[in-house]
Amino acid sequence: xxxxxxxxxxxxxxxxxxxxxxxxxxxxxxxxxxxxxxxxxxxxxxxxxxxxxxxxxxxxxxxxxxxxxxxxxxxxxxxxxxxxxxxxxxxxxxxxxxxxxxxxxxxxxxxxxxxxxxxxxxxxxxxxxxxxxxxxxxxxxxxxxxxxxxxxxxxxxxxxxxxxxxxxxxxxxxxxxxxxxxxxxxxxxxxxxxxxxxxxxxxxxxxxxxxxxxxxxxxxxxxxxxxxxxxxxxxxxxxxxxxxxxxxxxxxxxxxxxxxxxxxxxxxxxxxxxxxxxxxxxxxxxxxxxxxxxxxxxxxxxxxxxxxxxxxxxxxxxxxxxxxxxxxxxxxxxxxxxxxxxxxxxxxxxxxxxxxxxxxxxxxx
Numbered sequence: 001x002x003x004x005x006x007x008x009x010x011x012x013x014x015x016x017x018x019x020x021x022x023x024x025x026x027x028x029x030x031x032x033x034x035x036x037x038x039x040x041x042x043x044x045x046x047x048x049x050x051x052x053x054x055x056x057x058x059x060x061x062x063x064x065x066x067x068x069x070x071x072x073x074x075x076x077x078x079x080x081x082x083x084x085x086x087x088x089x090x091x092x093x094x095x096x097x098x099x100x101x102x103x104x105x106x107x108x109x110x111x112x113x114x115x116x117x118x119x120x121x122x123x124x125x126x127x128x129x130x131x132x133x134x135x136x137x138x139x140x141x142x143x144x145x146x147x148x149x150x151x152x153x154x155x156x157x158x159x160x161x162x163x164x165x166x167x168x169x170x171x172x173x174x175x176x177x178x179x180x181x182x183x184x185x186x187x188x189x190x191x192x193x194x195x196x197x198x199x200x201x202x203x204x205x206x207x208x209x210x211x212x213x214x215x216x217x218x219x220x221x222x223x224x225x226x227x228x229x230x231x232x233x234x235x236x237x238x239x240x241x242x243x244x245x246x247x248x249x250x251x252x253x254x255x256x257x258x259x260x261x262x263x264x265x266x267x268x269x270x271x272x273x274x275x276x277x278x279x280x281x282x283x284x285x286x287x288x289x290x291x292x293x294x295x296x297x298x299x300x301x302x303x304x305x306x307x308x309x310x311x312x313x314x315x316x317x318x319x320x321x322x323x324x325x326x327x328x329x330x331x332x333x334x335x336x337x338x339x340x341x342x343x344x345x346x347x348x349x350x351x352x353x354x355x356x357x358x359x360x361x362x363x364x365x
Contacts, residue, residue, distance in 0.1 A: 025365065027333055027362060027363070027364065027365065028363050028364075028365050029335060029360050029361065029362050030360070030361040031360055032069075032072070032358065032359040032361070033357065033358060033359075034067075034069060034353075034357055034359050035356075036067075036074065036357075037057045037059045037065075037067055037074070037353070037357065038059060038060075038355070038356075038357040039059045039060065039061070039090045039093040040061065040063065040088060040089065040090035040093075041090075042090045043059065043090035043091070043093060044059070044338070044339075044340030044341060044353035044354045044356075044357070045057035045059035045060075045094075045340065045341065045353045046058035046093070046094040046095060046096050046097045046111075046340075046341055046353075047097065047340075047341035047342070047343050047352075047353050048097035048098065048099050048109070048343065049099075049344065049346070049351065050099065050102060051102055051346065052070075053345050053346050054068060055068070055069040055070070055351065056068060056077075056097050056109070057069055057074075057353065058080060058094030058097050059094065060093075062083065063081075063086055063090070064079045064080060064081050064082070064083060064086070065077075065078070065079060065080070066078055066079075066080050066094075066097075066111075066132070068137070077132065077138065077139050078138055078139040079139070080094060080111050080128075080130065080139060080141070081094075081113055081115070084116070084118065085116050086113075086114075086115075086116050087116060087154065091114060091157065091158065091160060092113070092114055092116065094111050094113045095113055095114070095125075095160055095162030096111070096162050096163050096341070097109055097110070097111050098164040098165070098172055099166065100166055100170070100172070105133070105134055105135055106131055106132060106134060107131075107134070108129065108130075108132075109129065109130040109132055110127055110129055110130075110145060111127070111128055111130055112125060112126065112127045112146075112162035112163075112164060112174065113125075113160075113162065114126075114157060114160040114179075115147075116154065117151055120151070121153075121154050122150075122151035122153055122154060123151065123152050123153075123154055123160075124147055124148040124149065124152070125146070125147075125148040125161070125179070126144060126146060126147050126148070127144070127145045127146035128141055128142065128143070128145065129141075129142040129144075129145055129201070143201060145172075145199050146197070146204060148176055148179075148191070149191040150181070150190075150191045152180065152181045152193075156179065156180040156181060156182055157179055157180055158177075158180040158213075159177035159179055159180055159212060159213035159229070160177050161175040161177035161214050161215060162176070163175045163214060163216055163289065164217065165218060165219050165224070167198070167219070170200055170201070171198060171199070171200050172198075172199055173198055173217060173224060174197045174199050175195075175196055175197075175211065175214035175215075175217055175226055176193060176194060176195050176196075176197065176211075176214075177193070177194060177211070177212065177214065178193045178194045178211075178212055178213065178248065178249070178263075179193055181262070182262045182263060184248070184249050184262075184263050185250070185266070192204075192206065194209060194210060194212060195207070195208060195209045196211065196214065196217075196226065207224075207240060207242050207243075208240050208241065208242065208244050208245070208246060209244075209245050209246070210244075210246035210247045210248050210250075210274060210275075211226070211228055211238075211246055211248055212228055212230060212231070212248040212249070213228060214227065214228045214229075214238075215227055215228070215229060215287055216287055216288055216289040216290035216308060216309070216342075217290060218291060218292055218306060220292055220306075220321075220324075221324070223239060223240075223324050224239070225237060225238065225239055225278075225290060225306065226238050226240055227289075228246075228287065229287065230252050230253065230254035230280070230281075231255060231257055231261075231265065231268075232254050232257060232283070232284065233253060233255060233280075233282035233283050233284050234253035234254025234280055234281075234282060234284070235254075235280060235281040235284050235285055235286065235287050236277035236278075236279070236280050236281075237277055237278045237279040237287075237306075237308070238275070238277050238278060239278050239325060241275065244275040245274050245275060246274060246275045246277075247271055247274030247275065249263045249264075250265065250267060250273075250274070251265065251266070251268075251270050251271045251272065251274050252265045252268055252271070253268075253270070253271065253282055254268060254284070255268045278325065278326070278327050279327045284312055285310045285311075285312055285313035285315070285317065285332075286310050286311035286312035287308050287309070287310055287317075288308070288309035288310060288311060288339050288340060288341065289308070289339075289341050289342040289343070290307070290308050290342070291306070291307050291344050291350065292305070292307075293306075293344075293348070294344070294348045296348075298348045298364060299364050300364055302318055302331075302364065304321075305318045305319055305321070306318070306321065307342065307350065308342075309340070309341070309342040309352060310338075311338045311339065311340070311355070312338075313332065314334065314335060314336055314337055314339075315332045315333055315334050315335055315339075316332075316333045316335055316342075316350075316352075317330060317331065317332050318332075318333070319331075335352075335360065335362075337352075337356060338354055338355035339352045339354060339360075340353045340354060340355055345361075348363075349361055349362065349363045
């Protein structure tokens with residue numbers, strides 16, 4: 001077996017008003033190859049962490065498979081969706097895995113994915129409950145918890161989101177993107193696109209709206225934070241407030257794409273009249289999942305900070321919260337990979353999946 005590759009990461013400090021470079025090397029990263037979990041050879045796997053530190057990974061070449069990574073071994077568990085629910089495209093795969101409950105024999109999971117409907121041919125974000133049997137190493141699909149609306153034409157599909165944060169064994173938060181819906185600026189017809197929801201087996205409650213593509217979610221105390229893709233710039237960290245509209249597609253700190261894009265923001269460069277982000281990035285970093293680091297000496301000066309994965313930036317971004325409503329220092333660490341998903345191991349180490357088929361185990365020196 002090849003020895004794991006160890007990377008030492010230099011620190012780049014960025015705040016709202018200044019940028020500075022420090023030479024201190026503070027992160028250590030171990031890489032493991034899990035290339036068979038890549039979707040269509042271009043998208044990293046969805047990720048969840050079991051109580052013993054084993055990993056559940058959702059993806060595979062055909063975008064339909066659940067894997068277990070434990071003790072440096074990758075085991076195929078089974079299929080979580082059918083091939084007639086997707087097309088051969090990396091976007092059609094599990095977008096997130098959440099663990100509702102777990103005991104010695106099994107785990108109750110929620111898995112989200114964009115689902116293709118044949119007649120008419122269109123796509124919705126769905127969430128199903130699953131039972132993962134540890135003894136049998138098998139997966140069983142249960143009831144549907146969420147089905148987005150409206151059903152969006154397959155030619156438009158992008159921005160599925162589908163990130164989840166478990167509240168308890170019966171409840172989770174869910175993000176939905178705009179799915180590239182060309183009428184997303186029609187409030188009366190956009191339905192549940194671009195929102196944050198509280199979902200249960202038999203109920204769905206919308207919390208907020210006006211989101212473009214929220215790819216990360218974390219609960220800190222009673223507060224929910226999401227990371228969100230803007231268009232050309234204008235990526236956001238948002239504190240989610242009940243009943244609030246965050247403005248997409250009418251306002252954004254980013255800019256419109258070409259005239260042929262599915263929607264053009266009405267007032268680019270502003271958030272006037274809508275809930276403003278806690279922090280925004282211009283140019284774009286393409287944010288993904290959020291985690292909160294544990295308190296205590298393990299993470300030293302970074303303890304309790306939010307960490308955000310990125311795609312375009314190929315970095316981990318550490319975010320200090322001075323108060324629940326105010327961001328302090330924002331610190332970017334180059335990791336050289338597109339981070340698709342990000343979680344914490346029981347010992348406080350971060351683990352990430354990447355679009356080039358790696359697992360990254362990230363700790364503080």
